[in-house]
Amino acid sequence: xxxxxxxxxxxxxxxxxxERRFPDLSEFVHNPVVHNDRTLSITEFQDLLRRDAAExxxxxxxxxxxxxxxEQVACRIRFDCTPAASFRGIPPTGRPISFVxxxxxxxxxxxxxxxxxxxxxETIREQLTPGHPDR
Amino acid sequence: xxxxxxxxxxxxxxxxxxERRFPDLSEFVHNPVVHNDRTLSITEFQDLLRRDAAExxxxxxxxxxxxxxxEQVACRIRFDCTPAASFRGIPPTGRPISFVxxxxxxxxxxxxxxxxxxxxxETIREQLTPGHPDR
Numbered sequence: 001x002x003x004x005x006x007x008x009x010x011x012x013x014x015x016x017x018x019e020r021r022f023p024d025l026s027e028f029v030h031n032p033v034v035h036n037d038r039t040l041s042i043t044e045f046q047d048l049l050r051r052d053a054a055e056x057x058x059x060x061x062x063x064x065x066x067x068x069x070x071e072q073v074a075c076r077i078r079f080d081c082t083p084a085a086s087f088r089g090i091p092p093t094g095r096p097i098s099f100v101x102x103x104x105x106x107x108x109x110x111x112x113x114x115x116x117x118x119x120x121x122e123t124i125r126e127q128l129t130p131g132h133p134d135r
Numbered sequence: 136x137x138x139x140x141x142x143x144x145x146x147x148x149x150x151x152x153x154e155r156r157f158p159d160l161s162e163f164v165h166n167p168v169v170h171n172d173r174t175l176s177i178t179e180f181q182d183l184l185r186r187d188a189a190e191x192x193x194x195x196x197x198x199x200x201x202x203x204x205x206e207q208v209a210c211r212i213r214f215d216c217t218p219a220a221s222f223r224g225i226p227p228t229g230r231p232i233s234f235v236x237x238x239x240x241x242x243x244x245x246x247x248x249x250x251x252x253x254x255x256x257e258t259i260r261e262q263l264t265p266g267h268p269d270r
Contacts, residue, residue, distance in 0.1 A: 003204065064251075065207065065209070065239045065241075065251065067202045067203070067204045067207045067208070067209040067239070068202070068204055069138065069202045069203055069204050072200065072202045073202070074200070074202040074209030074237075074239065076239050076251055100251075100253065102209075102237030102238070102239065102251075102253040103237070104200045104202070104209065104211050104237065106200075116199075116200065116211055116235075116237075118235065118237040118253050118255055120253055121256070121257045122256045122257070
């Protein structure tokens with residue numbers, strides 16, 4: 001698989017998430033998959049992503065930077081969205097927030113085997129904290 | 136410049152940081168450089184990295200994942216270290232901490248032109264908070 005093929009595969013994965021086709025995730029992700037050093041069954045992984053989308057109904061994965069090499073993908077993803085319920089334990093305000101995720105993937109045989117994700121929780125917390133100067 | 140050449144350049148940059156050769160940074164970084172959407176002179180950028188190394192004398196940049204494509208580099212960097220002074224506003228405890236940075240770089244003519252860095256501040260905060268269950 002060339003870097004361009006893998007890039008297409010990865011874009012297909014994010015499209016799957018943006019279209020909320022969670023049952024199709026197994027096309028893109030191994031079972032089990034390792035996520036931030038935890039081994040998850042595909043069902044547990046689907047539940048994780050379903051929960052994010054339930055807490056933030058307009059969650060949309062937008063690529064800002066994408067780097068593909070061999071069986072590795074790295075992506076900076078921008079989210080401009082409005083949480084409707086508590087997200088990662090922080091209650092919503094009804095107002096929109098903007099934050100990024102920096103995430104690395106290791107593919108194996110065309111599907112994601114390992115994920116290392118870092119979300120800018122500090123920015124989320126600041127934007128969801130009443131009276132914070134950023135708001 | 137091939138992906139392998141760029142990887143070498145990037146490893147040279149981290150070695151420069153690990154060896155505290157801050158005056159040599161201009162070999163690896165443009166002046167000015169854009170860091171998390173702020174435009175910094177090379178002197179301001181050197182001061183930023185000097186400050187990190189002053190607060191954490193044993194700061195060592197260890198590559199965990201490295202992805203190189205065209206003029207882009209993405210790296211997951213592990214830090215196992217012991218802050219000696221307040222780091223990003225959080226007082227030290229005298230005990231070691233472990234955290235990661237996920238960082239994207241855009242190169243231009245073999246030197247870093249733009250940086251998008253995300254540090255796992257949540258993990259740092261947890262490890263430096265007295266009485267936290269992780270400690």
